[in-house]
Amino acid sequence: MPRIENDIKLDFKDVLLRPKRSTLKSRSEFTLFTTVHKHYTVDDWLEFAEKHPECLESVAVSTGTGDGDFEKISAVVEAVPQLKYICVDVANGYSEHFVHFVRDVREKFPSHTIMAGNVVTGEMVEELILAGADIIKVGIGPGSVCTTRKKTGVGYPQLSAVIECADAAHGLGGHIISDGGCTCPGDVSKAFGAGADFVMLGGMLAGHSESSGEIIEKNGKKYKLFYGMSSDTAMKKHAGGVADYRASEGKTVEVLYKGPVGDTIRDILGGVRSTCTYVGAAKLKELSRRTTFIRVTQQLNTVFGNDS
Secondary structure (H helix, E strand, C coil), X not given: CCCCCCCXXXXXXXXXXXXXXXXXXXXXXXXXXXXXCCCCCHHHHXXXXXXXXXXXXXXXXXXXXXXCHHHHHHHHHHHCCCCCEEEEECCCCCCHHHHHHHHHHHHHCCCCEEEEEEECCHHHHHHHHHHCCCEEEECCCCCCCECHHHHHCCCCCHHHHHHXXXXXXXXXXXXXEEECCCCCHHHHHHHHHCCCCEEECCHHHCCEXXXXXXXXXXXXXXXXXXXXXXXXXXXXXXXXXCCCCCCCCECEEEEECCECCHHHHHHHHHHHHHHHHHHCCCCHHHCHHHCCEEEXXXXXCCCCCCCC
C-alpha cells in the first residue's frame, strides 16, 4: 500500500529567517567554486589547464557512471594532476551501481575530494559518505530548468532536504551541497542557514557573458539559451539525442542577456553578508547555528511586482 508521510516538508518559499540581536559591524568574504560538466574530453581539459592554470585549484571535474566513464575520469585526472576535486554526477543517486562507482573512485583516488549526488534523504547521504564521498549533492527536481518532478512525480522539498541531509552528513564528518531551488539571494542564505556547506546555482547565473552559448537577438533584445543537462537540447548536443528508453527531464529556455556576471555575484554575496549581520553570524559557518526559520504564507509585497 502507498503511504503518505504526515510531517510537512518545506521549500525556500515557505519560510523566512527570523532576525536576532547582533553586535556585528562588518561583513564576510566568500569563495566561488566551479564544477565543470562531464562532457569535456581529455584534450579539452589539457587545453584548459594550459590556458587557465590558476583556476585548477577551484575546479572539479565531473563524471557519470556509464560505460567508459571510469576510464575517462581516470585519464583526465592523470593528465591534469592539479585537479583535486571529482564530482560523480547522476540524476538518480539511489542505485547500487552509483554507490559502487563512488567506492571505486575513492579506491582509485584516495587523496582527492569526492562529491557525489544527487540524493535527498539522510540515509542515502550516510551510505555515500561511508562509500567514500566527502561532499553529497542534495536536490531532486527543484532546479528552474528541471522537469523531473513533472515527468516522474519524484522529488523532495529542498529546504527540508537540506536540513535533513546536512544533519546526516555532519554526523559523519561529511558535507553537503544544496543543488537547485534558489531564485534570489535570500534563498542562498536560507540554504546556508539550513546547514548547506555549499550552494549550487544554475538559473541565477544563466544569461551572463561568462555563460556558455551564443547570444541570440530577437526583436531588438539579446538572449542566451539555458537548458537542463537532462533536456532534449543537452542530450542532442552531448549524446546524439534522447535514448528511446527514457524521456527528457529538462527544458530549454531563452534567458534575457544580463551582461558580465560580476554584478550578479556581488548582489548574491551582499545579500548573504547582510543575512549574517541580521542573525549575528560572524562567519558563514556560524549561520546555521544562528538560524531560526519561521513559516510564512507570503514573503514579498508584490504591489509593484517582484522583480527587484
